[in-house]
Ligand SMILES: NC(=O)C1=CN([C@@H]2O[C@H](COP(=O)(O)OP(=O)(O)OC[C@H]3O[C@@H](n4cnc5c(N)ncnc54)[C@H](O)[C@@H]3O)[C@@H](O)[C@H]2O)C=CC1
Ligand SMILES: O=C(CO)COP(=O)(O)O
């Protein structure tokens with residue numbers, strides 16, 4: 001008897017384009033959401049998007065509550081939950097980069113409320129995913145969370161954000177190549193649950209982005225369009241898989257460990273890009289696609305070395321040798337790299353001198 005079943009939860013409305021920031025009120029109306037929202041944002045996104053969107057809500061007779069968070073932590077999720085309960089809100093709107101959106105996503109899941117995702121940076125592929133990524137002591141959890149009811153991505157805002165945020169989003173997508181290699185390996189060796197559709201979508205998204213790399217240039221609003229669509233497609237792959245596997249393999253473990261060893265040194269996307277160069281080498285050796293990944297990153301101005309990340313060589317080695325402990329996720333790193341092997345891959349790929 002066939003007993004398999006799955007739930008794929010995706011946004012109902014995806015609104016992308018120039019000036020769509022002013023359509024958030026219409027999207028809420030279309031979703032028949034009643035009552036007050038709680039905006040979850042961080043300082044700069046508050047200025048560029050949350051305050052103007054709040055003014056639109058006020059003009060429509062709705063008084064939003066606003067909470068500003070600085071870091072993606074479980075304490076921040078708790079604080080948002082407390083504010084939501086104290087203010088009697090009925091849905092959440094995450095406005096900002098990956099951290100603000102993750103916190104809104106996790107809080108709305110706990111509160112059993114809907115949430116909208118309003119990215120102000122094309123810097124990460126959590127915009128539509130049903131996962132939240134939060135550090136917790138020595139680990140980094142990928143937590144099942146509420147997917148957004150709707151996404152409103154204003155390409156005008158995204159194109160005006162600092163260029164490195166967009167190149168970080170591109171690198172987060174390019175890292176899908178190695179994330180999928182790790183997923184297939186884990187399926188073969190550990191029989192982990194695997195979706196050919198999600199894997200194919202994730203790889204195709206990276207391929208389309210790389211094929212359109214010449215459209216990705218600073219100051220060009222079309223770049224924000226191309227990158228945002230790729231970020232959404234990658235997020236949909238995660239939602240189809242019911243796991244971040246299609247977009248997160250050993251290169252992400254490396255980045256999560258750098259977040260612990262060198263907090264705030266570099267953007268998530270940039271770290272996973274550099275990780276991806278090295279894990280591609282580990283998968284396929286000197287003649288594999290590691291050079292293509294490095295060149296694709298370089299072509300969109302993303303870092304390809306430890307120095308460009310602003311991280312010293314020894315921290316890279318420490319991250320490589322310890323990051324398999326971050327979570328129980330089987331990857332090419334197996335039960336861990338020793339120091340010589342880590343130095344070898346980092347040197348041969350030019351990540352360290
Ligand atoms: N849940 C998921 O599936 C995924 C989650 N993530 C998570 O997302 C986070 C990384 O996201 P990021 O956006 O790189 O970090 P972030 O949220 O810290 O944003 C980076 C910086 O950009 C600023 N910023 C955002 N929009 C801006 C604008 N328009 N103008 C000027 N500054 C602006 C933010 O205030 C922040 O200082 C990590 O915690 C990562 O684990 C990443 C990918 C997938
Ligand atoms: O960043 C992600 C995908 O790009 C997902 O994050 P996790 O590695 O925490 O699942």
Ligand SMILES: [Zn+2]
Pocket residue numbers: 124125172247248252268269272
């Ligand atoms: Zn990522």
